[in-house]
Amino acid sequence: MNTYSLDYIDDLYAQYVKEPNSVSETWRRYFEQFLVSTDAALELGPVDTSGEANGEHAAGAASGNGRPPTAAGPPVTVGDPNQLRHVAHVQDRVDQLVREYRVRGHLIAQLDPLGIARPACPELNPEVYGVTDSDLTRPYTASNVPDAATRTIGDVLKRLRNTYCRSIGAQFMHIDNRNIRDWLQRRMEMTENRLELAHEVQRRIYTRLADASIFEEFVRRKFVGAKTFSLEGAESLIPMLDLALEKACQHKVREVVLAMAHRGRLNVLANIMKKRAMNIFWSFDDPNPELNRGRGDVRYHLGYSSDWRTASGETLHISLCFNPSHLEFVNTVALGRCRSKQDRSRDTKRQEVMTILIHGDAAFAGEGIVQETLNLSQLEGYKTGGTLHVVLNNQVGFTTEPEQGRSTTYATDIAKMLQIPIFHVNGEDPEAVAQVVSLAMDFRKEFRRDVVVDLYAYRRWGHNEGDEPRFTQPRQYAEIDRRQSVRDNYLKRLLKLGQMTTEEAQDIQTVRTEKLESEFEASHTEEFVPDVQTLGGTWAEYVGGPEPDSGWTETGVDGEILSKLLDSLTRTPEGFAAHKKLKRPMKFRREMAEGKRPLDWASAEAAAFASLLHEGHPLRLSGQDCQRGTFSHRHAVLHDMKSGETYTPLAHLPDTDAPLELINSPLSEAGVLGFEYGYSLDCPEGLIIWEAQFGDFWNVAQVIVDQFIASAEDKWKRLSGLVMLLPHGFEGQGPEHCSARVERFLAMAAEDNIQVCQPSTPAQFFHLLRRQVKRRWRKPLVCLTPKSLLRHPLVTSPLEALTSGGFVKILPDLDIEPHDAVRILLCTGKVYYDLLEKRQHLGLKNVAIVRLEQLYPLSVEEIMAALEGYPSGCELIWIQEEPMNMGAWPYLKMKYVDALTERFQLSAVTRAESASPSTGSHSAHKLEQEDLLTAAFEDLE
Structure with a gap:
């Protein structure tokens, strides 16, 4: 039996690792089978290695690396199967342990700055795997551990603990x-997750920590009892953002969209956005109440834009989004802004603009909008090239403990759905924070994906400065009360390393405190006027405020151009196999283009889209199934029945290259509507549309409408031209497929903040969409669109109606002479056609039907002018399909009843007051509809 020294086998194995084919087949087979180099006795089996024992064939010996059996070191006898089984067993169990560190090492990492929660994880105990202390000195073949191929088991485990458990x-x-x-794995294990920071970087981190803590201390001292949502306990956020911006600039990012809730916002405004402290201090004093009577927002919801100067002297533009208290709902708004900025500069690689979202731990786990936000990240219509998510983990939500607020181990577990890394980091270890943000930013650049950093911290002063957190978290706050700030703790480290002196730290403190004192004094002088950022740049040409007096914009399109565009929409590439059911509507549309057939709703919409694109305006339409249309009317994207390939006629218009996006959205309302609203904030020249599958479904996005769309101009002076298309109409399809809840929009309507329209003809819809883009006045448009009327034979418009004129707010009845009328039926939308058919059936010539096409803004003067020719004392009846407590009637009665009752006998015909919009019975619906029409013409038959 041959014997080999340990050194001989080690050297031979090292040669094998370097070049497997350089050793003999016998040894190669052995190493491939067991992949071990050990000081235990090894069995090679019944293989003749006598020549190799003398170095005749062993590559190690041939190259001078082999040693004879008499070389130093204990001899190894080949032939002991028990020893080999033990070695193989240890190797296998250590392989499992290595994996466990990578999978579960985070569970025992020292993440909590307060040190309260220290969970156990028995899977990371070597003894569980039968690895003894004596095994730790054994060499371990670790080809999957960087730079550890010939280390001992103990060395490898130490590396893994340092990487994943500090x-x-x-x-x-x-x-x-x-x-x-x-x-x-390589990036983390090669460095053991610890950067060697240069002296300048350490000083920069300390300086940013000082900036953060000194600002908070100053504000608390000067404004005793004021609500600030202090960052204290999480000051590491400021150096983290600082380093993230520096890294972004290195990655050639030129603009960052930043969004966060209220905690730490004032600190971020002062120390990241560089908003002058005097402006922040002025908002605490609030010395001019008349300036914000009925408008504005609290200081910790405000946004800001500024340029960031990097250490290398480059400039990065930052936009901090305005945000309501609804925490996470700003997420997709920020992403929409980012995408819009990218599209504006034709940044198709999504490299030049990025988003940083700062979340709260309780909100990240608790609010469903977070899942909607994450789900958008890899969808083609919503990609932005990867978002840096920072979870500011206070380890409590208001007064709610984590175990009461989530069913997951971490607040960030929802992010696992994205197949992205999640880094948890102790906020009291600023250098670990530096490592994590560097790694996270590099990951984002490398893979164009989101990445999450969970910054473990705490709130020093509770939910807000007036709160007493010890009522509900006594143990946590007993520990907080004993703690120094992260700045002070980091200074101790730098002093110990000799990287800073006490005098230098004091100088930083003095300079910053004096600067804040100077800003404070300036904010209290009589001549001080706060800086107010106004809309400029891409918004310079647009205005908000009250609707222009005329409210009229010419939106017709030259007939020859319109015909050419419409015709092009009916053409497909040669050999393209469109669905056979589309041949007929395509033929009809060609006839519409030639003026031989009036336009239906879908063709008028397509004409509006095509003409705006032709004129250079971007078009973005998104919504569930919007490419085809919920009701199969649009077919903007065609599918080849044989190959499955798609063709978009709007993308192949003659002489047109304006940006076009038609996007089937995920099954999301709040997230997607927020995204499109955000997109509209940076694309005032485009037609940006969100379409609900049914108008009823927008109520899932109520927060976006309430907190952003309806109120942003009043609160934040932000304008938007977003269009919401909401299919509306009572068709007997049940209470969730009938009402777009127009009453809710009208309840929010004030100060000309939004437009609420319900066009009833294709031409009106065409002009309404074009008006939204062609006039300078920018307001969100809520447009109630039809369902059954999409194919109603009466709902058509001649081509000539699109070539001149514009949108008309109130459509008169051209079939009835006003002086002959004894009754006026005032209505909006689909019910007009039901009333028209009923009147024709009854053969009445003395009942006028007047349509309100724009419900808001609409002045009393405009209504009275439309009714000018009708006899005083005539019956004026408002007709609506909705119940009496819904629809437009409650608003119209409140707004116009006094003026209307002076001239007319005003009343209303509606469905009965109801808690639900409609019945679920189709038969009952038909009965109710007939009762409605009968009441409208009662006593006139």
Whole structure:
């Protein structure tokens, strides 16, 4: 039996690792089978290696690396199967342990600055795997551990503990893509997740920590009892953002859209956005109440824009989004803004603009809009090239403990759905924070995906400065009361390392305090006027405020151009196999283009889209199934029945290259509507549309409408031209498929903040869409669109109606002479056609039907002018399909009843007051509709 020294086998194995084919087949087979180099006795089996024992064939010996059996070191006898089984067993169990560190190391990482929660994880105990202390000195073949191929088991485990169990916990093994896992593994394990920071970087981190804490201390001292939502306990956010912006600039990012809730916002405004402290201090004093009577917002909801100067002297533009108290709902608004900025500069690689979203831990886990936000990240219509998510983890939500507020281990577990890394980091270890943000930003650049950093911290003063957190978190706050700030703790480290002196730290404190004192004094002088950022740049040509007096815009399109555009929409590439049911409507549309057939609703919409694109205006339409249209009317994207390939006629218009996006959205209302609203904030020249599958469904996005669309101009002076298309109409399809809840929009309507329209003809819809873009006045448009009327034979318009004129707010009855009328039926939308058919059936010539096409803004003078020719004392009846407590009637009665009752006998015909919009019975619906029409013409038959 041959014997080999340990050194001989080690050297031979090292040669094998370097070049497998350089050793003999016998040894190669052995190493391939067991992949071990050990000081235990090894069995090679019944293989003749006598020549190799003398170095005759062994590559190690041939190259001078082999040693004879008499070389130093204990001899190894080949032939002991028990020893080999033990070695193989240890190797296998250590392989499992290595994986466990990567999968579960974060569970025992020292993440909590307060040190309260220290969970156990027995899977990370070597003894569980039968690895003894004596095994730790054994060499371990670790080809999957960077720079550890010939280390001992103890060395490898130490490396893994340092990487995954110190101040950083990493979750990445849930990612299916092995290339991504390997990239993260190498980046973390090669450095043991600890950057060697240059002296200048350490000083920069300390300075940013000082900026953050000194600002908070100053504000608390000067404005005793004021609500600030202090950042204290999480000051590491400021150096984290500082380093993220520096890294972004290195990655050639030129603009960052930043969004966050209220905690720490004032600090971010002062120390990241560089908003002058005097302006912030002035808002605390609030010395001019008349300036904000009925408008404005609290200081910790405000946004700001500024330029960031990097250490290398480059400039990065930052936009901090305005945000209501609805926390996470700003997320998709910010993403929409980012996408819009990218599209404006034709940044198709999504590299030049990025988003940073700062979340709260309780909100990130608790609010469903977070899932909607994450789900958009890899969808083609919503990609932005990867978002940096920072969870500002206070470890409590108001007074709610984590175990009461979520069913997951971490607040960030929802992010696992994205196949992205989640880094947890102790906020009291600023250098670990620096490592994490550097790694996160590099990951985003490398893979164009989102990345999450969970910054573990705490709130020093509770939910707000007037709150007493010890009522509900006594143990946590007992620990907080004993703690120094992260700035002071980091200074101790720098002093110990000799990287800073006490005098230098005091100088930083003095300079910043004096600067804040100077700003405070300036804000209290009589001549001080706060800076107010106004709309400029891309918004310079547009206005908000009251609707222009005329409210009229010419929106007709030259007939020859219109015909050419419409015809092009009926053409497909040669050999394209469109669905056979589309041949007839395509033929009809060609006839419409030639003026031989009046336009239906879908063709008028297509004409509006095509003409705006032809004139250079971007068009973006998104919504559930909007490419085809919920009711199969649009067919803007055609599918080849054989190949499945798609063709978009609007993308192939003659002499047109304006940006076009037609996007089937995920099954999301709040997230997608927020995204499109955000997109509209940076694309005033475009037609930006969100279409609900049914108008009823927008109520899932009520927060976006209430807090952004309806109130942003009043609160934040932000304008938007977003269009909401909401299919509306009582068709007997049940209470969730009938009403777009116009009453809710009208209840929010004030100060000309929105437009609420219900066009009843294709031409009116055409002119309404074009008016939204062609006039300078920018307001969100709520447009109630039809369902059954999409194919109603009476709902058509001649081509000539699109070539001149514009949208008309009130459509008169041209079939009835006003002086002959004994009754006026005032209505809006679909019910007009039901009333018209009923009147024709009854053969009446003394009942006028007047349509309100724009419900808001609409002045009393405009209504009275439309009714000018009708006899005083005539019956004026408002007709609506909705119940009496819904629809437009409650608003119209409140707004116009006094003026109308002076000249007319005013009343209303509606469905009965109801808690639900409609019946679920089709038969009952028909009965109710007939009762409605009968009441409208009662006593006139």
